[in-house]
Structures are given as C-alpha cells and as structure tokens.
Amino acid sequence: MDFIKYSDSTLISNKIRHYFLSVIIVGVTAFLCIPLSNTQSYYVVSFILLFVVSFLATFMGIGPVIVAATLSALVWNFFFIPPHYTFHIEKAEDILMFGMFFSIAFLNGILTTRVRRQEQLAREREKRTDALFQLTKELSKANGIEEVIKVAIENIRLYFKLEAYIILQNGENILQSFKQTQKDEILSIREFEIAKQSFNKLEITGRFSGVSSNVEYTFYPLKGTRLNPGIIAVKQKSSLDATRKILWDTFLTQIANALEREFLGELAQKVRFLDESDRLYRTLFNSISHELRIPVSTIMGASDTIISSNNSKEVQTELCQEIFTASLRLNRLIENLLNMSRLESGHFSVRLDWYDLNDLINKVTKDLSEELKPFHFKVDIDDEMPLVKIDFGLIEQVLYNLLVNSTQYAPVSTIITLGAHHEKENLIIEITDEGPGFPETELKNVFKKFFKVNSRKTGGLGLGLSIVKGFIEAHNGTIYVSNRENGAKFTIQIPSAKPEIKKQVDPLYEWK
C-alpha cells in the first residue's frame, strides 16, 4: 500500500533514465533489424519498431515515448527505406508510409501512456478511498480521546509515512503545550507559539506553510463544527503534492470530527455527572437535615421541660428515656454516614479473623435489646456451627442494620428470626421478619443508596442497606432480599472454609 511517490530528485533521474532507455532500445532494435532487411521487406521492420514503441509506452512517460516514436521513424527512414543511409524518400507511397508510421507511433505511444495514467489514477483513487474508509471505520470504533489519537496517528503513519503528533486544547479553547501521546515531550516556546497561531487562526503554520516556516514541524489546525479540538504537528520532508493534499485534508476533517465527538461526549458526561452528584447532594442534605432535626428537637424539648417545670419523677424519667432514644438515633445516623464515607472512599480494610458467630450475635442483640424488646426475637444457630472467618466489626454492623431495618418496618409482637448455618464452605445468615416486605418492583433497588419505600413513615437516610451490601461484598459475599408469604427475608452468603484445628494434648488437671 505504498502511497508515497518517489521524492523529486529520484523522479528526475528516473525520467532521464527513461529517455536514455528509449533511445537505446530503439537503437538496439534497429541494429538487430539490419540483417532482417536483407531478406525481408522494410515494412516488417516498421512493424517491429511500432511494437517497440507500444511496448515502451506501457511503462514510460509520454516524453520518452515521443522521443522513441520520433527516433524510430527517423531510424526507419534513414536505415531501411530505400535509398538507404539517407533521409531522402523516393517513392510517393513510402512518403505516405513514413507519415503513417510516424503518426501511428506517436498516437500509439500517447494513447498507451494515457490509458496507463488513467489506470494508475484509478488505482490511486481506490487506495485513497480505502485509506479513508479504513480511517473512518477505525475512528468511529475508537472510544475515548486517547484511542482516537492512537488510530489517527497510526493511519497517518500507514498512508503518509509521517510521524504525527496531536496537540489538544484544554477544554477551554486554550491549546495545551504538550503532545497528547508523549506528555513529557514538550514543544519549544517558539514551536508552541507557532502551534498556537495555527490553532487560533485556523491556518497551516510552520515548515512549508509560508507562515513561520523555519521550524521542524508543520502545524495543521483540526477544525470541528462546534469546537476545534486542537492541531496536528508533523515533521514532513517536502510539501504535499495535490493528490496527497486532498487526502490529507480529508484525513484532518475526519480526525477533527472524531475528536470533536469525543470532546462533546466527555462534556455531556461531565454535565450528567454533575447533575447526578447535585441530585445526590440535595437528597443527602434534605434527609440529613430532617434526620438531625427530629432527634435534636426531642432532646431540646424534653430536656427543656425537665429543667423549666416541676414534673413528677415518672414524667421526668419518661422524658429522659425520650432523650436517650433520640441520642441513640443520632448516633446511628452518624455511624451510618461514617460507614458510608468509609465505603465510598475505599479507605477501609477487611480484617479477617476466626470468630465464634455466637459472640457476634450476642453483641448485636445486646446493643439492640431495647429495639428488639417489642418483638419475638429468635436466634437459630446450627449447633455444629464452626468458627467463621470474618471481620467482626463489619458483620456486626451488617446484622445491626438489618435488624434495625426489621424493627422499623415490622409490626410489634411479630417474629423476627436470625438464623445461621454453614453450608459448602459458606456461612449463611438469614434474617426474616413479618413486616410488609418490599414491593416486587422495588426489590432490585433495596440496596441502592438513599433508597426508601415511599409510603413508609419511618425516617432514616436510606443508607443502612447499601452499607450492608458494601460490607458483605467486601467479604466477597452476596446478599439478596426476597419476599416471603408474610414479610421480608434477607439472605447473606459469605465464603468461609472451616478452620484448621490440630488436636492438642490437653489433659484434665490433676487435682490434689
């Protein structure tokens, strides 16, 4: 697919060689035909010479072919048409013959070269179309600015044999000072000035451009329809000829369009992201201020009543109980916010160690004893439950959030169950309640941040379950929720092989 033609100097020497070659070939043919002329008519020689001219026309330019045609006519006349060794022609038909010969050689040569030129042009056009098609196809497939640039540079190298560098603008219509692919290779101050001129004025600058030509690079602006992504810098050895220039310009347009597409796409994504984070921020802000105000109001109101009025001991105790409950709620909110930010930042490690699941469940049920009091809380752990390898603190938080969730939604006096067993190298924990369950359409959203079932009265940020999911996934485990006949069921699965415990010699103490 060599598209480039020979450079100017080789082209010239080639042409001269063709002239020489045509003279020599005609001369040699004529020489070889001399013995022939003794036995055959000189017309035979004319056919041979015509054939040679046609042959030369298949690979030589128009100039050498004309030279060959003229030379062969003269040679034929001089050596073969009687009287020999003179340009003089005696017979009128020979004069006619000579004229015809000259015209045929001439036309034949010209027509053959023209056909060849046409064919060559068609081939070049085809190559050009191929190149363009290839570029367009690859550009449209490229995803992201980096990839577009890679494709562009590769195609330029393939079809133009040029090393190209793309210099992009920074998104605010200011050209950056480094080449996009090699960020450490910075343009010199002067080169950068000339590059900027190309970008700002949308004109070709640098070498061979007529504008600030005394630098190594030629800078071509990349023009888009809505924004101009940047420029292309190439170190070319000569200016581009007309056909290559057309292809080059089309290349530039295609590359500019692809880059513009990526630029706009990125911009749109940024806007979307900002929208999304703005929405999240507002949701968070609204619910936090709500979630903070309720318990703070309780604390403020209740304590104020205690301070300012003379209440019976029972009322005071009741109010204090309210304050205590409010502070628990506040604490839970803070805990969830902290856990969420730990999860989001990714700055938390899972510290796995062997634990007795009973210990964990004891801890959680003790912490939640107040909340669980109105319910029939059942723990159902397999007697053969082996030690499990978990992060105690994280799973504690998981069970805590799930149980709090159940106590918030299930009606009082119903049953809440926490079950656990070991199955095929996995720890399985199931929590079931007899609450309203989740709407079937919402089941997939339960673990999303800020998810709350609309119609429900209970407050909360809607972070609890997303934290649960995050912590379980940090254990390479899974959690899913399903609706039972009456109520919801959360099933947790965490990989945990049984521990290796070597039997130790440990006799009963010898009593005195």
Place this chain on the structure above:
Amino acid sequence: MNGNEKILIIDDELQIRRLLEITLSANGYKIIQSVNGKEALVDAATYNPSLIILDLGLPDIDGQEILKKLREWFNKPIIILSVRDSEEEIINALDNGANDYLTKPFRSGELLARIRAAIRSIENTSDTAILTFESLTIDLQSHTVKKNNELLKLTATEFSILSLFAKNSGRVLTHQFILKEIWGHGYSSQTQYLRVFVAQLRKKIEDNPSKPTLLITESGIGYRFGE
C-alpha cells in the same frame, strides 16, 4: 466501693468533662480535671489518682504518647475514652498499657461499670491467691476452680486461660496478648485455638454459655473478664 477514689479526667472538651464530673461525683468519686497533656502529666504526679480517664485526641500531645509516659510509673487503671474507634487504635492503646477502652458516645452506666471493675481488679491483685467472681472461686495456689461451691473439671489449658483472665480482671486482653501468654509466640495469629478454648471454658463457668456474663467478647479486640 468506699467512695473515696480520686479519678483524673483528661479531656479537652468542656462538655464531656462536665458530664463526667456530674456523673462520677454523683457516684461518690472525687474528680480532678486536666484539659491537655502537659497539665495531665503534672496532675497525675501531684494527685496520684486511683484511676485515670484519658481522651486520645488532646490538643498538645497525642493520647497514646501520654499513655506511654504515664505507664512509666503509674500502675493504677487507665481507661481510654475516645472518639477514635478503629481496631488498630484500640489495640495500640491496650498494648500501651490501657486497662480498658470506651468509645464516645458512651453510656454512662457502661463507664461506671468499667470504672468499678478496674478499681476492683487492683483490690483483687493485692489480695490473696483466691479470687472470686460472682459464683466462681478461683484458687491460684491449689489450682482449683469452684462454681457454686462445686469443683469444676478444667483442662490444663483451660485453667491457664482462666487464671490469666482472673489475674487481669476488668482489663481488656487482646487476642495477641492471650495467645502469646498461653501458647507462646508461634501461635500469635492462631485465633481459632483461642476461640475453641473460650467456648469450652464458657460451657463450664458460665450460667448460660450462649449469654456469657463473666467472659465477655470485645468486638474484634479480645476478651474482658469480670463484672
């Protein structure tokens, strides 16, 4: 409890100091307060309190440093009361000589219980070789353990774990510490053995092994024995 114990509170937050003062005074303790590390070191030496409650996030010196400095000479209980709740921080503090660790926000009932347990442990160690916890009596000399006056059959390892706990009652012992003391350095990460023995021990000494009251698990840190 004789009610004359002096407690040094080291905390830079006025509100926390005030709350502690009210709560602890109401329970018969005498209170001394320091608002920063330098003051705390002087106050500890001047008043020689029975117990110190130390906040880790002080404005001048980090609490862990103060803990180390205090432990150079102060051998009475130190309870950490801090907002720092990472396991590393807690284990560090315990390794640096803290008896107990409570994170803020805390329940004052819980704090009072920890203070009582810590002070009692001092009294226990100064006593004879016979230690009593609820219905459990441990004779360190004759290596006998009685529950409700009935002799318990313990294995050698069970007994050494129990006596380690008993001698350090009211104190949080980290997994590492216990493993090293009982099994030696090679076992310092083999937590599974400790779990197995703790479960066995609980079956023998607790009234209800699934709801232990004597041998308490500290989330991800270790165990505490006693009240």
